[in-house]
Amino acid sequence: MTYEDCENHIEAMSTSSVIVMERRPQDCWVNGYNPHLLRAWDANMDIQFILNPYSCIMYMLSYISKAEHEMSDYLKRVIKDSSHDNLSDHECMKQVMNACSKNREVSAQEAVARTCSLKLKSSSRAVIFIPTDDNAVKMSLPMKYLQSMDDDVENVWMTGLPEKYKARPNRPEFQNMCMAEFASEYRIVYGQQSKGKNVLPLQNNMGYIQKRTRGKPAVIRFGRFSQQKNPEKFYGTLLKLYLPYRTDEQLNSPKFPTYGSFYAFASVKLPGTDEVQHVCNIVNENRTAAFNISGKTLHCLLKLPGSLKPPYQGLGNSLDEIRADLSNAHIFIIDEISMVSKQLFAYVNWRLQQIKGNQKPFGGLSLLTVGDYNQLPPLGRAKPLCVYEERALDFWKDHCQVITLTQITRQRDDLAYAELLNRLRVKQKH
Incomplete structure (x- = not known):
């Protein structure tokens, strides 16, 4: 293998910047180590270079939340005890199922947090997941509703965010609103909350929504697909998130049956406008405006x-x-x-x-x-x-036009201290 071939293979396997140590072929299974630290440590060592803050955070969180192996030992004991009790295969499997459903393996950090009633996480914003897959997982209606339905009823699923978005109120501010903005700006309310202030009913008795007033708009999460490996899911996600629509049929047409072709070549006229716009322009504008701030230093x-x-x-x-x-x-x-x-x-x-x-x-x-x-x-x-x-x-x-900011926000609770810092900045003795 040439050096260029090696570079190409490493590039194909890496999705971000990495450091690859130069090794002899016979050392390919040797972990990264430091010879001086190894003499002092006298134990196993696996040193990896971390080149960005995200990788550092992911490593630490994965390490402290790493589960132990007690769950496997527990299930082995359950199976062993059931065999001694001469239970049938059905009863044995039932005990194993109960053991799996009622017990969970946790890390030491999570165990301490739950024992001491500490928060496992805290966020300044709400986070909401938007399902965009055509075959997304759905929850069925409660059993009491299913038992009262006729046998020929096919719609036995609970409504999710996509269904509620399509049933959004028929008001001007909702006409050209994409699902990403709808999920970020509004929340679904239930029970007594539906009688609160500024609550709007959805169409087709789908429930009620209310504009988020506490804090900032919610952070949206969604499934991410590769444009090369899953182009239909990739473009389908873009269309469902950033193209305003009321029915699924508005996301494709007989002339453009695939999501990719509809995104690239189709044109639509949004409600309340007389201008025909390219679908890709609408998607990119909504995506860039508020939800896809991908910057680089x-x-x-x-x-x-x-x-x-x-x-x-x-x-x-x-x-x-x-x-x-x-x-x-x-x-x-x-x-x-x-x-x-x-x-x-x-x-x-x-x-x-x-x-x-x-x-x-x-x-x-x-x-x-x-x-x-x-x-x-x-x-x-x-x-x-x-x-x-x-x-x-x-x-x-x-x-360039220079705009000087004069309002102090960082030390606004201690103006005397802030003014002292400003005097030090500009070196004015008085």
Whole structure:
């Protein structure tokens, strides 16, 4: 195997940035270790590089919530005891079933949390799952309703969020609302809550909804499918989440029977409008507006090296990859602007023009920068943006408007302390 073949295979198996140790073939089953720590530790070692905060959090949570092996031993004892009692296979299986349903294996951390009545999790927002699969799992109606139904009734399932969305009120604000916005902005209410303030009835006696007023809109979760491996489920999820519809038939047509073809080529006229719009444009607009904020840092997007020297060739991802990332972008955000130099800022302008394929300032994107000039300066001896030069091309001075924020929010409960910090920032002795 050549080095290039090895790189291609590793790239195919990895979905994110990873570090692969250079090994001899006979060492492929040896865990990552440090020879100096190994002498001190004198025990098994498996060192893995973690390159992003998400992987670190996932590793820690998976480790502390890792289950033990007592459940398997418990089931073995149940089976052994049932065999000594000369029970039939049916009774033996019933005891095993009861043991599985009434007992659960938990980690030591969860056991302590439940014993001490501690919260297992806490969130500042509600989280709601939206089923988008055509064959999603459903719950049947309670037995007392099923027993009173006729034998030829086929609808024996409880209604879920998709059914309630399709039965949303026939009011102007709901006409062109997609299911993602409906689930995020409104909640289903039951019982006495249905008599509360600002409660709206759903059509077809589907229940009641109420706009969320406490906190922010809920975070939506949904099944994620690969665009390459499951294209129908991928595009079906997009259509169901971000295209307004009342019936399932509105998500395809005889001319475009698949979700993929309907998304790519179909056009529809939304209620209350006379304009025919492409389905993909409606989906992308709703998706980008509020629910799919997928940003990248300046370093990750442009892959800048330690020092920038013209010509800027061979830097960053391929143009096709970056264009795909910025295809629906309207705003380019740079945080900690005080650390960005004039040279880097000019490079950002040139790079965005190259990506967008035009000579407009920053490729036609709106630029939003956030920062404090009294914080860290640009690295090295680079000149900061706020220093003007009369005879130099200055993208900051010519294309950006400075807005100074004057209201203190971080230390608003202790204004004396906040004013002291501000005096230290600007170095005013008085």
